[in-house]
Amino acid sequence: MKVIIIGGGIGGLCAAIALQQAGMEATVYEAAPELKPVGAGVGLAANAIQGLSRLGVADEVVARGKQLIALTIFDEKGKVISDMDTRPLSRKYGINNFVIHRADLHEVLQQHLQPSTLFLNKRCQHIEQQGEQVHVTFTDGTQATANLLVAADGINSVIRRQLLPQRLPRYAGYTCWRGIVENPGVQINDTISAETWAPQGRVGIAPLQGNTIYWYACINAPAQDPRMGQLTPVQLAEHFKDLPPAVPAILAATSPEKLIWGDIGDLKPLQQFVFGRVALLGDAAHATTPNMGQGACQAIEDAVVLGQCLQQAQDVSVALTDYQKRRVARTAKVIRLSRLLGEVSQWESPWLYRSRNALFRLAPRFMTQRQMEWLYQVDF
Numbered sequence: 001m002k003v004i005i006i007g008g009g010i011g012g013l014c015a016a017i018a019l020q021q022a023g024m025e026a027t028v029y030e031a032a033p034e035l036k037p038v039g040a041g042v043g044l045a046a047n048a049i050q051g052l053s054r055l056g057v058a059d060e061v062v063a064r065g066k067q068l069i070a071l072t073i074f075d076e077k078g079k080v081i082s083d084m085d086t087r088p089l090s091r092k093y094g095i096n097n098f099v100i101h102r103a104d105l106h107e108v109l110q111q112h113l114q115p116s117t118l119f120l121n122k123r124c125q126h127i128e129q130q131g132e133q134v135h136v137t138f139t140d141g142t143q144a145t146a147n148l149l150v151a152a153d154g155i156n157s158v159i160r161r162q163l164l165p166q167r168l169p170r171y172a173g174y175t176c177w178r179g180i181v182e183n184p185g186v187q188i189n190d191t192i193s194a195e196t197w198a199p200q201g202r203v204g205i206a207p208l209q210g211n212t213i214y215w216y217a218c219i220n221a222p223a224q225d226p227r228m229g230q231l232t233p234v235q236l237a238e239h240f241k242d243l244p245p246a247v248p249a250i251l252a253a254t255s256p257e258k259l260i261w262g263d264i265g266d267l268k269p270l271q272q273f274v275f276g277r278v279a280l281l282g283d284a285a286h287a288t289t290p291n292m293g294q295g296a297c298q299a300i301e302d303a304v305v306l307g308q309c310l311q312q313a314q315d316v317s318v319a320l321t322d323y324q325k326r327r328v329a330r331t332a333k334v335i336r337l338s339r340l341l342g343e344v345s346q347w348e349s350p351w352l353y354r355s356r357n358a359l360f361r362l363a364p365r366f367m368t369q370r371q372m373e374w375l376y377q378v379d380f
């Protein structure tokens with residue numbers, strides 16, 4: 001069976017590996033002239049590592065990233081709000097709380113594609129279904145045809161817009177910067193991923209391999225605010241100057257041309273991922289805010305499940321129905337919880353802010369761990 005995958009992000013590459021391993025002729029068409037993932041880190045939880053294991057790439061991925069032992073949230077004075085030891089979960093569900101440079105993850109995935117199955121500079125313009133075939137037209141005027149099309153073209157998917165023109169991404173209310181820096185000589189705990197929740201915003205810090213650090217910062221702002229887009233690393237550091245000194249020092253050390261900025265959005269959960277012979281996958285199907293660190297993890301799960309469904313069923317339609325059944329509710333739950341977590345963690349009002357911190361401090365540790373377990377119990 002011939003499968004076209006539109007988009008060579010984490011979801012598209014994992015889907016290609018899964019489908020090629022299931023014996024399909026799967027080809028990836030990527031709009032960018034080169035596969036150059038944003039210069040940022042990505043956190044992968046145990047569910048994603050289990051998925052990568054099914055694809056036979058987990059060992060190589062794990063060798064290039066860093067496994068951390070706790071997720072700690074601090075207040076603006078550096079006092080702990082919540083501290084989750086992730087080691088019990090890692091023991092139960094496999095490697096968890098893992099962080100890697102996106103470029104390294106992409107490189108490993110790309111190396112596992114069959115030769116000559118990735119085409120760059122191919123931007124899908126529109127698709128057309130005829131019976132059991134899907135025709136794709138690219139912006140360069142060329143076309144391709146397959147028995148199945150996987151739309152892995154991200155949150156702004158042109159394919160989803162064609163199928164569901166009303167379902168557009170929605171802004172979450174905060175904008176985000178990301179960067180990777182050489183440690184500028186500050187002391188950080190390099191075994192944990194840390195978030196600092198402050199009235200002026202939120203900053204996350206995670207150590208990568210070597211002496212490098214991945215960081216992100218979120219500030220409440222109007223959508224596409226040009227003032228936000230113009231902030232330099234030094235100005236961002238100034239905005240967060242009242243946080244423990246390591247935080248502004250890390251932000252200020254980022255080179256301005258490597259600073260990544262973008263508003264945070266998601267998609268209101270869809271009930272349908274499959275439209276005839278077209279299947280939405282990854283952010284195209286269920287873009288989520290990054291607060292649970294699950295967007296890429298869910299895309300990896302999608303890829304593994306789609307591969308299994310297509311391998312197990314005799315009929316493509318049955319396989320796609322099964323894929324949809326196994327993915328819609330779970331990804332919707334991630335979108336809802338992640339959005340809620342983002343709202344709570346971005347609270348600015350002093351009363352709400354203090355009450356939230358007090359409540360989080362009271363929550364027993366086992367509760368927070370138990371609340372996460374459903375994520376790691378994957379229906380592979």
Ligand SMILES: Cc1cc2nc3c(=O)[nH]c(=O)nc-3n(C[C@H](O)[C@H](O)[C@H](O)COP(=O)(O)OP(=O)(O)OC[C@H]3O[C@@H](n4cnc5c(N)ncnc54)[C@H](O)[C@@H]3O)c2cc1C
Binds near residue numbers: 010011123154293298
């Ligand atoms: C600030 C931030 C932090 C995050 N942190 C995490 C984290 O720690 N852990 C985690 O699991 N997730 C995280 N995520 C989410 C994660 O990045 C996404 O969920 C994941 O990258 C989705 O992968 P994808 O392949 O579905 O889409 P994308 O990565 O968006 O890839 C889509 C690909 O399709 C291509 N494309 C687009 N349009 C076309 C077209 N018309 N034709 C051909 N190709 C096209 C694009 O060029 C791109 O390469 C984060 C997201 C953000 C914004």
